[in-house]
Amino acid sequence: AHACVESIPELNKMVTGVQALGNIRVFCRCRPLSKQEISAGFGQVVDFDAAKDGDLGILTGASTKKTFKFDRVYTPKDNQVDVFADALPLVTSVLDGYNVCIFAYGQTGTGKTFTMEGTEQNRGVNYRTLKQLFQIAKERIDSFIYNISVSVLEVYNEQIRDLLSTSPTSKRLEIKQSAEGFHHVPGIVQAQVENIKEVWDVLQIGSNSRAVGSNNVNEHSSRSHCMLCVMVKSKNLMTGECTKSKLWLVDLAGSERLAKTDAQGERLKEAQNINKSLSALGDVIYALATKSSHIPYRNSKLTHLLQDSLGGDSKTLMFVQISPSETDLNETLSSLNFATRVRGVELGPAKRQV
Ligand code: ADP
Numbered sequence: 049a050h051a052c053v054e055s056i057p058e059l060n061k062m063v064t065g066v067q068a069l070g071n072i073r074v075f076c077r078c079r080p081l082s083k084q085e086i087s088a089g090f091g092q093v094v095d096f097d098a099a100k101d102g103d104l105g106i107l108t109g110a111s112t113k114k115t116f117k118f119d120r121v122y123t124p125k126d127n128q129v130d131v132f133a134d135a136l137p138l139v140t141s142v143l144d145g146y147n148v149c150i151f152a153y154g155q156t157g158t159g160k161t162f163t164m165e166g167t168e169q170n171r172g173v174n175y176r177t178l179k180q181l182f183q184i185a186k187e188r189i190d191s192f193i194y195n196i197s198v199s200v201l202e203v204y205n206e207q208i209r210d211l212l213s214t215s216p217t218s219k220r221l222e223i224k225q226s227a228e229g230f231h232h233v234p235g236i237v238q239a240q241v242e243n244i245k246e247v248w249d250v251l252q253i254g255s256n257s258r259a260v261g262s263n264n265v266n267e268h269s270s271r272s273h274c275m276l277c278v279m280v281k282s283k284n285l286m287t288g289e290c291t292k293s294k295l296w297l298v299d300l301a302g303s304e305r306l307a308k309t310d311a312q313g314e315r316l317k318e319a320q321n322i323n324k325s326l327s328a329l330g331d332v333i334y335a336l337a338t339k340s341s342h343i344p345y346r347n348s349k350l351t352h353l354l355q356d357s358l359g360g361d362s363k364t365l366m367f368v369q370i371s372p373s374e375t376d377l378n379e380t381l382s383s384l385n386f387a388t389r390v391r392g393v394e395l396g397p398a399k400r401q402v
Pocket of ligand 1: 080124159161163
Protein backbone atom coordinates (compact mmCIF):
# COMPACT_ATOMS: atom_id res chain seq x y z
CA ALA A 49 0.00 0.00 0.00
CA HIS A 50 1.17 3.51 -0.70
CA ALA A 51 1.03 6.42 1.66
CA CYS A 52 -1.79 8.70 0.63
CA VAL A 53 -1.62 11.97 2.49
CA GLU A 54 -4.98 13.64 2.75
CA SER A 55 -4.11 16.51 5.01
CA ILE A 56 -1.27 18.73 6.09
CA PRO A 57 -1.30 17.56 9.75
CA GLU A 58 -0.73 14.04 8.45
CA LEU A 59 2.14 15.22 6.29
CA ASN A 60 3.64 17.04 9.26
CA LYS A 61 3.48 13.84 11.27
CA MET A 62 5.31 11.97 8.55
CA VAL A 63 8.14 14.48 8.50
CA THR A 64 9.11 13.81 12.08
CA GLY A 65 11.11 15.97 14.41
CA VAL A 66 10.47 19.04 12.34
CA GLN A 67 8.64 22.21 13.26
CA ALA A 68 5.41 22.67 11.36
CA LEU A 69 6.09 25.05 8.49
CA GLY A 70 2.85 24.83 6.58
CA ASN A 71 3.21 23.50 3.09
CA ILE A 72 6.87 24.24 2.48
CA ARG A 73 9.53 21.60 3.03
CA VAL A 74 13.26 22.05 2.48
CA PHE A 75 15.51 19.02 2.09
CA CYS A 76 19.27 19.48 1.89
CA ARG A 77 21.34 17.04 -0.18
CA CYS A 78 25.12 16.97 -0.28
CA ARG A 79 26.93 15.20 -3.11
CA PRO A 80 30.10 13.15 -2.52
CA LEU A 81 33.52 14.70 -3.11
CA SER A 82 34.37 14.17 -6.78
CA LYS A 83 37.41 12.12 -7.88
CA GLN A 84 39.16 15.34 -8.94
CA GLU A 85 38.49 16.94 -5.54
CA ILE A 86 39.83 13.88 -3.75
CA SER A 87 42.97 13.70 -5.86
CA ALA A 88 43.56 17.43 -5.40
CA GLY A 89 43.38 16.81 -1.63
CA PHE A 90 40.46 19.19 -0.98
CA GLY A 91 38.97 18.93 2.50
CA GLN A 92 35.30 18.65 3.44
CA VAL A 93 33.47 21.40 5.30
CA VAL A 94 30.28 19.51 6.02
CA ASP A 95 29.46 17.94 9.38
CA PHE A 96 26.68 15.34 9.32
CA ASP A 97 26.79 14.38 13.04
CA ALA A 98 23.20 15.51 13.60
CA ALA A 99 21.94 14.94 10.06
CA LYS A 100 19.27 12.54 11.36
CA ASP A 101 17.68 15.47 13.23
CA GLY A 102 17.80 17.70 10.14
CA ASP A 103 20.84 19.64 11.40
CA LEU A 104 23.71 20.36 9.08
CA GLY A 105 27.00 21.81 10.29
CA ILE A 106 29.30 23.81 8.05
CA LEU A 107 32.85 24.39 9.20
CA THR A 108 33.37 28.03 8.33
CA GLY A 109 36.85 28.29 9.85
CA ALA A 110 39.41 26.43 11.98
CA SER A 111 37.19 26.71 15.06
CA THR A 112 33.89 28.03 13.78
CA LYS A 113 30.84 26.12 12.75
CA LYS A 114 27.52 27.31 11.46
CA THR A 115 24.47 25.09 11.90
CA PHE A 116 21.50 24.99 9.57
CA LYS A 117 18.17 23.27 10.15
CA PHE A 118 16.19 21.51 7.45
CA ASP A 119 13.30 19.09 7.19
CA ARG A 120 15.74 16.46 5.98
CA VAL A 121 19.50 16.31 5.50
CA TYR A 122 20.93 13.73 3.09
CA THR A 123 24.54 12.70 3.34
CA PRO A 124 26.47 11.56 0.23
CA LYS A 125 25.65 7.98 1.29
CA ASP A 126 21.89 8.47 0.87
CA ASN A 127 20.73 7.19 -2.49
CA GLN A 128 17.96 8.02 -4.95
CA VAL A 129 15.57 5.58 -3.26
CA ASP A 130 16.09 7.19 0.18
CA VAL A 131 15.45 10.64 -1.27
CA PHE A 132 12.37 9.62 -3.21
CA ALA A 133 10.86 7.88 -0.19
CA ASP A 134 10.64 11.28 1.55
CA ALA A 135 9.19 13.04 -1.50
CA LEU A 136 6.56 10.32 -1.98
CA PRO A 137 3.78 11.83 0.22
CA LEU A 138 3.84 15.02 -1.84
CA VAL A 139 3.83 13.15 -5.08
CA THR A 140 0.84 11.05 -4.13
CA SER A 141 -1.10 14.11 -3.01
CA VAL A 142 -1.21 15.25 -6.65
CA LEU A 143 -3.63 12.40 -7.29
CA ASP A 144 -5.76 13.71 -4.42
CA GLY A 145 -6.14 17.03 -6.19
CA TYR A 146 -3.30 19.09 -4.68
CA ASN A 147 -0.95 21.25 -6.72
CA VAL A 148 2.67 20.47 -5.97
CA CYS A 149 6.03 22.00 -6.83
CA ILE A 150 9.33 20.19 -6.33
CA PHE A 151 12.52 21.96 -7.31
CA ALA A 152 16.27 21.62 -6.97
CA TYR A 153 18.33 24.71 -6.12
CA GLY A 154 22.09 25.10 -5.88
CA GLN A 155 25.43 25.84 -7.44
CA THR A 156 26.22 24.12 -10.76
CA GLY A 157 27.77 20.70 -10.18
CA THR A 158 26.07 20.01 -6.83
CA GLY A 159 23.63 17.37 -8.11
CA LYS A 160 20.43 19.19 -9.11
CA THR A 161 20.11 17.18 -12.31
CA PHE A 162 21.22 14.03 -10.49
CA THR A 163 18.40 14.48 -7.96
CA MET A 164 15.68 15.43 -10.46
CA GLU A 165 16.61 13.48 -13.60
CA GLY A 166 19.18 11.02 -12.33
CA THR A 167 20.80 8.63 -14.76
CA GLU A 168 19.45 5.62 -16.60
CA GLN A 169 20.87 3.28 -13.93
CA ASN A 170 20.04 5.59 -11.08
CA ARG A 171 16.80 7.39 -11.86
CA GLY A 172 15.84 10.57 -10.09
CA VAL A 173 12.69 12.19 -8.72
CA ASN A 174 11.08 12.93 -12.13
CA TYR A 175 11.00 9.36 -13.38
CA ARG A 176 10.17 7.85 -9.99
CA THR A 177 7.33 10.33 -9.53
CA LEU A 178 5.67 9.53 -12.82
CA LYS A 179 6.12 5.80 -12.25
CA GLN A 180 4.46 6.15 -8.85
CA LEU A 181 1.58 8.19 -10.26
CA PHE A 182 0.81 5.46 -12.78
CA GLN A 183 1.12 2.81 -10.09
CA ILE A 184 -1.35 4.51 -7.76
CA ALA A 185 -3.71 5.34 -10.62
CA LYS A 186 -3.74 1.61 -11.42
CA GLU A 187 -4.50 0.71 -7.81
CA ARG A 188 -7.44 3.14 -7.78
CA ILE A 189 -8.84 2.06 -11.12
CA ASP A 190 -12.18 0.97 -9.63
CA SER A 191 -12.84 4.39 -8.11
CA PHE A 192 -11.09 6.96 -10.29
CA ILE A 193 -10.25 7.68 -13.90
CA TYR A 194 -7.02 9.63 -14.27
CA ASN A 195 -5.76 11.45 -17.31
CA ILE A 196 -2.07 12.40 -17.15
CA SER A 197 -0.23 14.71 -19.53
CA VAL A 198 3.24 16.27 -19.48
CA SER A 199 4.85 19.41 -20.87
CA VAL A 200 8.54 20.21 -20.84
CA LEU A 201 9.58 23.85 -20.81
CA GLU A 202 12.80 25.73 -20.50
CA VAL A 203 13.13 29.27 -19.21
CA TYR A 204 16.25 30.98 -20.50
CA ASN A 205 16.84 34.72 -20.29
CA GLU A 206 13.24 35.25 -19.17
CA GLN A 207 11.92 33.52 -22.29
CA ILE A 208 9.86 30.35 -22.31
CA ARG A 209 10.70 27.59 -24.78
CA ASP A 210 8.56 24.52 -25.40
CA LEU A 211 10.98 21.61 -25.52
CA LEU A 212 8.36 19.23 -26.92
CA SER A 213 7.42 21.45 -29.84
CA THR A 214 8.53 20.23 -33.26
CA SER A 215 7.55 23.39 -35.12
CA PRO A 216 10.28 26.02 -35.23
CA THR A 217 8.11 28.95 -34.21
CA SER A 218 9.55 32.29 -33.32
CA LYS A 219 6.35 33.30 -31.54
CA ARG A 220 6.95 34.35 -27.95
CA LEU A 221 5.26 32.05 -25.46
CA GLU A 222 3.29 33.94 -22.82
CA ILE A 223 1.59 32.95 -19.58
CA LYS A 224 -2.19 33.38 -19.47
CA GLN A 225 -4.81 32.79 -16.81
CA SER A 226 -7.81 30.64 -17.68
CA ALA A 227 -11.41 31.39 -16.67
CA GLU A 228 -10.98 28.82 -13.87
CA GLY A 229 -7.94 30.73 -12.62
CA PHE A 230 -5.32 28.26 -13.85
CA HIS A 231 -2.05 29.68 -15.18
CA HIS A 232 -0.98 28.13 -18.46
CA VAL A 233 0.99 28.78 -21.62
CA PRO A 234 -1.34 28.62 -24.63
CA GLY A 235 0.02 26.63 -27.57
CA ILE A 236 2.49 24.40 -25.73
CA VAL A 237 2.52 20.65 -26.27
CA GLN A 238 0.77 18.65 -23.56
CA ALA A 239 1.71 15.06 -24.28
CA GLN A 240 -0.82 12.50 -23.08
CA VAL A 241 1.01 9.67 -21.36
CA GLU A 242 -0.38 6.29 -20.43
CA ASN A 243 2.65 4.55 -19.00
CA ILE A 244 6.21 5.14 -17.86
CA LYS A 245 7.71 4.09 -21.20
CA GLU A 246 5.82 6.90 -22.92
CA VAL A 247 7.00 9.34 -20.26
CA TRP A 248 10.59 8.28 -20.78
CA ASP A 249 10.25 8.89 -24.54
CA VAL A 250 8.82 12.35 -23.90
CA LEU A 251 11.62 13.21 -21.47
CA GLN A 252 14.17 12.14 -24.05
CA ILE A 253 12.61 14.45 -26.66
CA GLY A 254 12.74 17.25 -24.10
CA SER A 255 16.42 16.77 -23.27
CA ASN A 256 17.37 16.41 -26.95
CA SER A 257 15.73 19.72 -27.83
CA ARG A 258 17.48 21.37 -24.93
CA ALA A 259 20.73 20.73 -26.72
CA VAL A 260 19.59 22.29 -30.01
CA GLY A 261 21.09 25.68 -30.72
CA SER A 262 23.66 25.63 -27.93
CA ASN A 263 27.38 25.06 -28.42
CA ASN A 264 27.85 23.66 -24.97
CA VAL A 265 24.87 21.73 -23.63
CA ASN A 266 26.11 21.54 -20.05
CA GLU A 267 26.78 25.24 -19.91
CA HIS A 268 23.44 26.05 -21.45
CA SER A 269 21.53 23.81 -19.05
CA SER A 270 23.29 25.29 -16.06
CA ARG A 271 22.00 28.71 -17.11
CA SER A 272 18.38 27.84 -17.78
CA HIS A 273 15.55 26.44 -15.72
CA CYS A 274 14.27 23.08 -16.93
CA MET A 275 10.63 22.63 -15.99
CA LEU A 276 8.54 19.49 -16.26
CA CYS A 277 4.82 20.05 -15.78
CA VAL A 278 2.55 17.11 -15.02
CA MET A 279 -1.19 17.78 -15.37
CA VAL A 280 -3.54 15.33 -13.69
CA LYS A 281 -7.25 15.28 -14.41
CA SER A 282 -9.30 12.94 -12.30
CA LYS A 283 -12.87 11.77 -12.18
CA ASN A 284 -14.31 10.14 -9.10
CA LEU A 285 -16.47 7.33 -10.39
CA MET A 286 -18.64 7.26 -7.23
CA THR A 287 -19.43 10.97 -6.97
CA GLY A 288 -18.77 12.09 -10.56
CA GLU A 289 -16.54 14.87 -9.16
CA CYS A 290 -13.74 16.04 -11.49
CA THR A 291 -10.53 17.70 -10.32
CA LYS A 292 -7.46 19.10 -12.03
CA SER A 293 -4.06 19.34 -10.39
CA LYS A 294 -0.61 20.33 -11.47
CA LEU A 295 2.81 19.10 -10.46
CA TRP A 296 5.94 21.05 -11.36
CA LEU A 297 9.32 19.32 -11.26
CA VAL A 298 12.05 21.90 -11.74
CA ASP A 299 15.80 21.73 -12.22
CA LEU A 300 16.80 25.35 -11.63
CA ALA A 301 19.66 27.25 -13.25
CA GLY A 302 22.90 27.25 -11.23
CA SER A 303 22.78 29.71 -8.35
CA GLU A 304 26.51 30.59 -8.41
CA ARG A 305 27.50 34.18 -8.67
CA LEU A 306 29.31 35.29 -11.77
CA ALA A 307 33.00 36.09 -11.41
CA LYS A 308 33.61 39.80 -11.93
CA THR A 309 35.88 39.09 -14.90
CA ASP A 310 33.04 37.35 -16.75
CA ALA A 311 30.58 40.14 -16.13
CA GLN A 312 30.02 41.38 -19.65
CA GLY A 313 27.91 40.82 -22.76
CA GLU A 314 25.66 37.77 -23.04
CA ARG A 315 27.05 36.18 -19.85
CA LEU A 316 26.14 39.24 -17.84
CA LYS A 317 22.60 39.25 -19.23
CA GLU A 318 22.22 35.53 -18.43
CA ALA A 319 23.55 36.03 -14.92
CA GLN A 320 21.22 38.96 -14.28
CA ASN A 321 18.22 36.96 -15.47
CA ILE A 322 19.15 33.95 -13.34
CA ASN A 323 19.66 36.19 -10.37
CA LYS A 324 16.34 37.91 -10.98
CA SER A 325 14.35 34.68 -11.23
CA LEU A 326 16.03 32.91 -8.30
CA SER A 327 15.57 35.99 -6.10
CA ALA A 328 11.95 36.18 -7.22
CA LEU A 329 11.48 32.53 -6.25
CA GLY A 330 13.04 33.16 -2.84
CA ASP A 331 10.85 36.25 -2.35
CA VAL A 332 7.65 34.40 -3.28
CA ILE A 333 8.30 31.47 -0.96
CA TYR A 334 9.44 33.75 1.86
CA ALA A 335 6.29 35.83 1.43
CA LEU A 336 4.22 32.62 1.61
CA ALA A 337 6.12 31.27 4.61
CA THR A 338 5.70 34.53 6.51
CA LYS A 339 2.06 34.89 5.39
CA SER A 340 2.65 38.20 3.68
CA SER A 341 -0.42 39.89 2.18
CA HIS A 342 1.32 40.38 -1.18
CA ILE A 343 2.96 37.45 -3.00
CA PRO A 344 5.12 38.80 -5.86
CA TYR A 345 4.55 36.01 -8.42
CA ARG A 346 4.77 38.37 -11.40
CA ASN A 347 8.41 39.34 -10.83
CA SER A 348 9.78 36.54 -13.03
CA LYS A 349 8.62 34.03 -15.63
CA LEU A 350 9.67 31.23 -13.28
CA THR A 351 7.43 32.29 -10.38
CA HIS A 352 4.60 33.30 -12.69
CA LEU A 353 4.64 29.82 -14.27
CA LEU A 354 4.75 28.14 -10.87
CA GLN A 355 2.01 30.33 -9.38
CA ASP A 356 -0.67 27.63 -9.10
CA SER A 357 1.73 25.26 -7.37
CA LEU A 358 3.22 27.72 -4.88
CA GLY A 359 0.92 28.92 -2.10
CA GLY A 360 -2.73 28.33 -1.26
CA ASP A 361 -3.16 24.70 -0.31
CA SER A 362 -0.44 23.56 -2.71
CA LYS A 363 2.68 21.83 -1.42
CA THR A 364 6.26 22.84 -2.08
CA LEU A 365 9.45 20.87 -1.71
CA MET A 366 12.85 22.43 -2.28
CA PHE A 367 16.03 20.41 -2.54
CA VAL A 368 18.98 22.58 -1.66
CA GLN A 369 21.97 20.89 -3.25
CA ILE A 370 25.46 21.48 -1.89
CA SER A 371 29.07 20.49 -2.44
CA PRO A 372 31.11 19.16 0.51
CA SER A 373 34.34 20.72 -0.74
CA GLU A 374 36.18 23.51 1.06
CA THR A 375 36.67 25.20 -2.32
CA ASP A 376 32.91 25.71 -2.64
CA LEU A 377 32.39 27.04 0.88
CA ASN A 378 31.13 30.50 -0.11
CA GLU A 379 28.60 29.18 -2.62
CA THR A 380 27.50 26.51 -0.13
CA LEU A 381 26.86 29.13 2.56
CA SER A 382 25.00 31.28 0.08
CA SER A 383 22.74 28.36 -0.96
CA LEU A 384 22.09 27.36 2.65
CA ASN A 385 21.24 30.96 3.56
CA PHE A 386 18.81 31.10 0.64
CA ALA A 387 17.20 27.84 1.74
CA THR A 388 16.95 29.00 5.34
CA ARG A 389 15.19 32.15 4.24
CA VAL A 390 12.82 30.08 2.12
CA ARG A 391 11.79 28.20 5.27
CA GLY A 392 10.73 31.52 6.70
CA VAL A 393 13.36 31.40 9.41
CA GLU A 394 15.54 34.39 10.13
CA LEU A 395 19.28 33.80 10.03
CA GLY A 396 21.23 33.86 13.27
CA PRO A 397 24.92 34.64 13.86
CA ALA A 398 27.53 31.91 13.29
CA LYS A 399 28.21 29.71 16.34
CA ARG A 400 31.70 29.80 17.83
CA GLN A 401 33.61 26.63 18.64
CA VAL A 402 33.33 23.37 16.76
P1 ADP B 1 24.03 20.13 -11.34
O1 ADP B 1 22.78 19.69 -12.06
O2 ADP B 1 23.74 20.76 -10.02
O3 ADP B 1 24.92 21.00 -12.20
P2 ADP B 1 24.87 17.38 -11.62
O4 ADP B 1 23.58 16.70 -11.29
O5 ADP B 1 25.24 17.47 -13.05
O6 ADP B 1 24.90 18.84 -10.97
O7 ADP B 1 25.99 16.67 -10.75
C1 ADP B 1 27.37 16.90 -10.94
C2 ADP B 1 28.13 15.57 -10.86
O8 ADP B 1 28.04 15.03 -9.54
C3 ADP B 1 27.56 14.52 -11.78
O9 ADP B 1 28.62 13.76 -12.30
C4 ADP B 1 26.70 13.66 -10.87
O10 ADP B 1 26.55 12.35 -11.35
C5 ADP B 1 27.46 13.72 -9.57
N1 ADP B 1 26.57 13.62 -8.39
C6 ADP B 1 25.76 14.59 -7.94
N2 ADP B 1 25.10 14.19 -6.85
C7 ADP B 1 25.50 12.94 -6.59
C8 ADP B 1 25.18 11.97 -5.58
N3 ADP B 1 24.32 12.23 -4.60
N4 ADP B 1 25.82 10.78 -5.63
C9 ADP B 1 26.69 10.50 -6.60
N5 ADP B 1 27.05 11.36 -7.58
C10 ADP B 1 26.45 12.57 -7.58
